[in-house]
Amino acid sequence: MLVERFLKYVKIDTQSSEESTTCPSTEKQFDLANVIIEDLKEIGMSDISMDENGYIMATLPSNIDREVPTIGFIAHMDTAPDYSGKDVKPRIVENYDGGEIVLNEGQNVVMSPVDFPEMKNYKGQDLIVTDGMTLLGADNKAGIAEILEAVDYLVKHPEVKHGEVKVGFTPDEEIGRGANLFDVEKFGAKCAYTIDGGEIGELEYENFNAATVNVKINGRNIHPGTAKNKMINSTLIGMELNEMLPVDQRPEHTEKYEGFFLLISMSGSVENTSMVYIVRDHDKDKFADKKQLIADAAEYLNKKFGAGTVDLEITDSYFNMREKIEPVMEIVEIAKKSMEEVGVTPIIKPIRGGTDGARLSYMGLPCPNIFTGGHNFHGKFEYIPVQSMKKSVEVIVKVIENYTK
Numbered sequence: 541m542l543v544e545r546f547l548k549y550v551k552i553d554t555q556s557s558e559e560s561t562t563c564p565s566t567e568k569q570f571d572l573a574n575v576i577i578e579d580l581k582e583i584g585m586s587d588i589s590m591d592e593n594g595y596i597m598a599t600l601p602s603n604i605d606r607e608v609p610t611i612g613f614i615a616h617m618d619t620a621p622d623y624s625g626k627d628v629k630p631r632i633v634e635n636y637d638g639g640e641i642v643l644n645e646g647q648n649v650v651m652s653p654v655d656f657p658e659m660k661n662y663k664g665q666d667l668i669v670t671d672g673m674t675l676l677g678a679d680n681k682a683g684i685a686e687i688l689e690a691v692d693y694l695v696k697h698p699e700v701k702h703g704e705v706k707v708g709f710t711p712d713e714e715i716g717r718g719a720n721l722f723d724v725e726k727f728g729a730k731c732a733y734t735i736d737g738g739e740i741g742e743l744e745y746e747n748f749n750a751a752t753v754n755v756k757i758n759g760r761n762i763h764p765g766t767a768k769n770k771m772i773n774s775t776l777i778g779m780e781l782n783e784m785l786p787v788d789q790r791p792e793h794t795e796k797y798e799g800f801f802l803l804i805s806m807s808g809s810v811e812n813t814s815m816v817y818i819v820r821d822h823d824k825d826k827f828a829d830k831k832q833l834i835a836d837a838a839e840y841l842n843k844k845f846g847a848g849t850v851d852l853e854i855t856d857s858y859f860n861m862r863e864k865i866e867p868v869m870e871i872v873e874i875a876k877k878s879m880e881e882v883g884v885t886p887i888i889k890p891i892r893g894g895t896d897g898a899r900l901s902y903m904g905l906p907c908p909n910i911f912t913g914g915h916n917f918h919g920k921f922e923y924i925p926v927q928s929m930k931k932s933v934e935v936i937v938k939v940i941e942n943y944t945k
């Protein structure tokens with residue numbers, strides 16, 4: 541059922557859209573939501589609900605006669621706006637030989653272990669790939685299929701004892717809005733796991749602290765022939781601002797726990813210039829220092845060129861969930877132990893980005909992230925080994941079991 545369900549879901553286009561202001565951002569996400577509702581009913585879940593914004597929740601009632609914490613599993617229904625998710629034609633490469641995979645002969649799209657060396661790890665396994673024209677949508681339809689497979693298993697195996705389990709499926713994660721309208725109170729879990737990670741073994745509970753910095757620079761344009769001591773060139777001030785930021789703290793020079801400043805866009809002329817930066821750091825103090833550094837640079841320029849020359853607006857976007865997970869670190873320990881018990885080696889590493897789980901953690905629902913098994917998300921080279929998906933299901937079931945111990 542796992543693979544069939546997954547293949548059924550990826551064929552439904554659910555691409556979200558940043559341009560839209562509605563929730564879900566695209567009406568077509570309801571196409572998948574309605575199918576999921578039917579599947580939840582068929583499995584025999586309780587309290588199945590979908591609100592007007594497309595958030596789905598359902599309950600697997602406890603089958604144990606003592607108090608056990610209620611836990612939840614969450615996945616998102618949308619696919620990334622960056623790449624087409626329409627007419628996805630998944631194909632299963634059985635018993636993969638470790639070599640190149642021709643995704644599309646006509647278009648000459650070939651996926652090669654030279655470009656993607658991790659492919660070699662799956663020799664002899666069954667890989668689900670695209671036809672080279674769309675993304676696959678394992679991000680995050682694999683997560684949905686895995687969660688449903690796990691609860692389906694538990695319904696069919698009442699001898700496996702478990703507490704109350706909640707499942708939640710959200711729209712618009714890929715445009716950063718998946719947590720916005722998530723009703724944490726209604727969900728009613730003590731903690732949850734997003735099943736939205738990549739390769740088998742991934743377990744994540746740390747992500748960036750994130751802020752956006754909007755810079756407006758006011759210059760003074762004047763005919764260059766008579767500009768002496770009068771012209772203030774806002775674009776050059778913008779360049780000066782950028783030069784005051786550390787060169788080694790740019791995304792192209794950083795990894796692991798190293799944070800960065802990224803100049804996302806800059807446009808301007810002599811009179812006015814605007815710049816947008818994003819600032820990222822896992823460490824709370826270093827994050828604060830980074831924001832201070834850019835503020836200090838602006839202040840220096842205002843002293844040099846006159847008050848009001850550089851106008852800075854710093855807005856926090858999200859924070860590292862680690863702060864909210866550490867007080868309940870056992871939820872990470874249980875996930876880690878569960879992986880080991882089903883023969884999966886945990887790969888614990890900080891996320892160099894944010895997740896809906898991070899936002900939910902700050903909304904009162906601590907929410908680490910567990911692997912789906914997929915690779916190369918958001919593009920035509922996306923693929924997922926069936927064996928990794930099965931392990932994800934085993935991990936989910938084991939986590940649920942381990943909460944009774």
Ligand SMILES: [Zn+2]
Nearest residue numbers: 679680713736
């Ligand atoms: Zn995702």
